[in-house]
Amino acid sequence: MEFEKTQDGSVLxxxxxxxxxxxxxxxxxxxxxxEIDGVKELIFDLDKLEYISSAGLRVLLQMQKTMKSQGSMVxxxxxxxxxxxxxxxxxxxxxxxx
Amino acid sequence: MEIMQLDPVWxxxxxxxxxxxxxxxxxxxxxxxxxxxxxxxxxxVFTFLQDALETCDCPARTKRQIKLCVEEIFMNITHYAYNxxxxxxxxxxxxxxxxxxxxxxxSFADTGKPYDPxxxxxxxxxxxxxxxxxxxxxxxxxxxxxxxxxxERKDGQNLLTIEKEIGDKAV
Numbered sequence: 001m002e003f004e005k006t007q008d009g010s011v012l013x014x015x016x017x018x019x020x021x022x023x024x025x026x027x028x029x030x031x032x033x034x035e036i037d038g039v040k041e042l043i044f045d046l047d048k049l050e051y052i053s054s055a056g057l058r059v060l061l062q063m064q065k066t067m068k069s070q071g072s073m074v075x076x077x078x079x080x081x082x083x084x085x086x087x088x089x090x091x092x093x094x095x096x097x098x
Numbered sequence: 099m100e101i102m103q104l105d106p107v108w109x110x111x112x113x114x115x116x117x118x119x120x121x122x123x124x125x126x127x128x129x130x131x132x133x134x135x136x137x138x139x140x141x142x143v144f145t146f147l148q149d150a151l152e153t154c155d156c157p158a159r160t161k162r163q164i165k166l167c168v169e170e171i172f173m174n175i176t177h178y179a180y181n182x183x184x185x186x187x188x189x190x191x192x193x194x195x196x197x198x199x200x201x202x203x204x205s206f207a208d209t210g211k212p213y214d215p216x217x218x219x220x221x222x223x224x225x226x227x228x229x230x231x232x233x234x235x236x237x238x239x240x241x242x243x244x245x246x247x248x249x250e251r252k253d254g255q256n257l258l259t260i261e262k263e264i265g266d267k268a269v
Contacts, residue, residue: 053170053239054235054236057235
């Protein structure tokens with residue numbers, strides 16, 4: 001699992017690459033919590049995310065809740081495999097998918 | 099008496115045959131992994147599963163669904179059956195064939211606190227963002243993506259078994 005982040009002012013873009021599972025999610029969560037202060041727009045690019053478990057879903061939901069109070073969050077380029085999981089869990093209605 | 103000397107995997111297989119639960123010709127594959135139930139060992143579980151699934155002619159989507167459920171159940175064992183103490187989890191993987199289409203049958207055994215994850219209430223997936231709690235999705239994913247999930251408390255063990263059709267027509 002890799003995550004690439006780019007910040008432009010108050011816009012934070014995070015690209016998730018590989019597999020987001022229970023082992024590597026805590027590291028992602030920790031980094032996001034550190035970076036999120038002052039961010040008005042959070043963009044996740046999931047183009048190269050091949051796998052997500054409930055641990056990753058927890059982080060996305062937590063970020064969505066945080067961003068609701070301080071700006072906006074969008075999720076881009078969700079592939080079919082990850083979309084499957086979003087559909088089953090109802091995340092398709094909770095997240096702003098582009 | 100001979101049966102008693104077999105390792106547990108073969109013993110169960112022979113027992114199933116003797117009980118008429120399965121036939122040898124229907125058992126295509128059986129593997130077993132015993133590890134300490136810790137988050138670090140999830141990688142060992144994934145390697146075990148990947149090896150087992152490699153030998154199956156199974157759609158990639160089904161493999162991903164099985165992997166997801168194995169992660170969710172293993173993490174449940176580490177969090178609920180053992181936490182804060184630790185203990186072992188035994189995972190067995192078999193492919194069964196016969197009258198039905200081939201299916202993967204994966205069983206998890208642990209000696210932790212009695213814990214039936216199937217008793218957990220399903221999350222309200224229609225709930226809005228503010229009402230939606232963080233977490234509680236793992237077992238729901240297992241219940242919705244597998245064809246069958248069963249829990250049993252037996253001989254001081256939690257036994258959870260999942261089944262998933264793995265043929266070309268699996269969804």
